[in-house]
Amino acid sequence: MTDPILEVEDLNVYYGKSHALKGVSLSIDEGEIYGVIGPNGAGKTTMLNAIAGFVDYEGAIRYDGTDLATVNPQQIVRDGLIYCTEDRDLFPFFSVHENLLMGAQFRDDRGAVQDDLDMVYELFPRLDERREQEAETMSGGEQQMLAVGRALMSDPDVLMLDEPTLGLAPVIIQDISDALERLSDQGLTILLAEQNSTFALRHAERLSLIETGEIELAGTSEEFHGNEYVREAYVGVH
Numbered sequence: 541m542t543d544p545i546l547e548v549e550d551l552n553v554y555y556g557k558s559h560a561l562k563g564v565s566l567s568i569d570e571g572e573i574y575g576v577i578g579p580n581g582a583g584k585t586t587m588l589n590a591i592a593g594f595v596d597y598e599g600a601i602r603y604d605g606t607d608l609a610t611v612n613p614q615q616i617v618r619d620g621l622i623y624c625t626e627d628r629d630l631f632p633f634f635s636v637h638e639n640l641l642m643g644a645q646f647r648d649d650r651g652a653v654q655d656d657l658d659m660v661y662e663l664f665p666r667l668d669e670r671r672e673q674e675a676e677t678m679s680g681g682e683q684q685m686l687a688v689g690r691a692l693m694s695d696p697d698v699l700m701l702d703e704p705t706l707g708l709a710p711v712i713i714q715d716i717s718d719a720l721e722r723l724s725d726q727g728l729t730i731l732l733a734e735q736n737s738t739f740a741l742r743h744a745e746r747l748s749l750i751e752t753g754e755i756e757l758a759g760t761s762e763e764f765h766g767n768e769y770v771r772e773a774y775v776g777v778h
């Protein structure tokens with residue numbers, strides 16, 4: 541058995557007196573899609589923010605064996621742990637193409653950057669059709685594709701996606717879904733935080749359910765599908 545690529549151990553995050561994450565632990569294997577589900581305000585984003593080095597935390601986060609407390613957020617990106625945030629963080633007045641290139645700003649393997657551009661345009665033909673369009677004029681779904689595409693341009697080993705389906709129409713969710721499948725087939729490790737449990741259960745091999753900052757349940761997607769509480773509280777509501 542290989543070591544997990546990403547390990548979160550006894551993670552605690554406080555916002556002032558509010559205890560947002562209460563001893564969260566999980567580990568993600570190379571090549572898997574790992575889902576984190578839970579309602580609004582449960583702590584999913586806080587966990588991803590802690591992993592990316594955006595918030596202070598107690599506990600340990602290890603990426604490929606390295607304790608991330610010793611690494612700054614820019615180096616985390618260079619090392620291939622890439623975060624596609626819920627609010628997408630696009631450069632609104634830059635074109636699609638320019639936004640994609642911004643994703644590659646820390647890379648010096650120019651030939652591979654061109655290959656990845658081709659791959660992103662092939663993965664999302666809507667972006668290819670809109671190379672020169674300003675990001676702010678794109679639809680929500682197109683912006684989400686651009687955010688994922690830009691993250692891919694950073695050459696991730698692990699891609700963290702926060703709510704990639706939020707507010708999107710079913711037809712666009714299907715496009716995102718197809719892209720995830722293809723990326724997963726290519727061996728990319730994905731940490732997927734979603735309120736849309738149906739989507740997460742469709743893609744993730746293993747999941748954790750977070751409620752009010754604590755992991756209430758962890759297991760395989762089969763175990764989640766078979767769990768009465770999960771079915772009643774979370775599945776079929778989207």
Ligand SMILES: Nc1ncnc2c1ncn2[C@@H]1O[C@H](COP(=O)(O)OP(=O)(O)OP(=O)(O)O)[C@@H](O)[C@H]1O
Binds near residue numbers: 558579581584586
């Ligand atoms: N910067 C902050 N300052 C204070 N409290 C915060 C901050 N960010 C998040 N919180 C609080 O921490 C808790 C967890 O929020 P978080 O955004 O991590 O949840 P979430 O599961 O990602 O929810 P959502 O699905 O709505 O994004 C919430 O109670 C939220 O109000």
